[in-house]
Amino acid sequence: MTIKLYGAALSPFVRKTRVVLALKGVDYEAVHIDPNNPPEGYEKISPMKRIPALEVDGQYLADSAAICAYLEKVYPEPALYPSDPLELGRVIWFQRYVDYDLAMRCTFAVFRNRVVMRLIGKECDEEKVQHTLANTIPPLFAYLDKELEGREFLVGDSMTVADISLASQLVNFKHGGEAIDPAKYPNLAAHTERMHALEPFAKTIEKESGFIQKIMG
Template identity: 40%
Template structure:
């Protein structure tokens, strides 16, 4: 049986989101690890811009986590992680955009400059940019998310959707930078993120990347 091939690094919030989605949909896949600017021919063929994640599905290639997910949702509609209801679908698309752009952009400034550049690329990161993102950008984003989280514990429709996976994923990158959620300040986010990141679709990847982080930082 042919399996979907995913190219990417589990430390990427976009790859992490996609892997969680595949797990929730029970779609068999093979992960081929690639890094920034990786010359792997399969990856470069699937991702013309060299960005991750990228996918090959029986000869069909596609890049960008959201594009891949919408393709797979159409091909494997059950269980639905993108609702059919117009309002709920709109909300899921919004949260996916929030996670991929606003939230991931903030985490990227911190993660790249504090972790990727010094620990994996052997070059100095922009500490001032990372500090400014944590000090000025992150609190506003967390305040907004805290105010928007419903009592149900899911972002849209009182059940798990792509929205939860897309927004929870960048939180791992914040965590790797030392910016953890304070339950006293953002109790809803703390409970929600802990529940989402502990799901069987995410927990094994979280454990694996935490081991990678320790190794990359020279820890035992």
């Protein structure tokens, strides 16, 4: 089985997929795709030209949620989705919440303005960043903090793709110069610290942080 993962290093969705691949011990070839300038014909791999996309023996899957679900079926150990139906539904819910609602704030508002815009030679909209930090992120963090109260993981007693999705978005929040306030969100801050200390995340964060510092000075 030949596996290729199409994506870019700083994408939280690509990072999530890479962490899942690493935890499952799957070898793959990484193919760089600039989401702002995808190569001609990339829509045949990813219909919306988004990242990540996965190629397996000439067949393609787009979207990190679809890819992670596929990987769980083909490589069931370690299990990153629960067998209990209700818990499975909650994992799918949290992944959706993080990939859409949280991503719009942490990645597309904070990280994109503070990092991506500078990388492509454009101005950071700091007013938008500050509005997001003050108004739209706090209720999302508060909900996650409450859900993590007295728990090590978002769902069940072991790590799932929900935890990986959340931690991946919060890497971008960190790259954007922000951190979870442990005084306001102690459970979310502790969860993030635990997840980012895992080897696949720790290695990725170190490498990405070095790249950002080198490029941005």
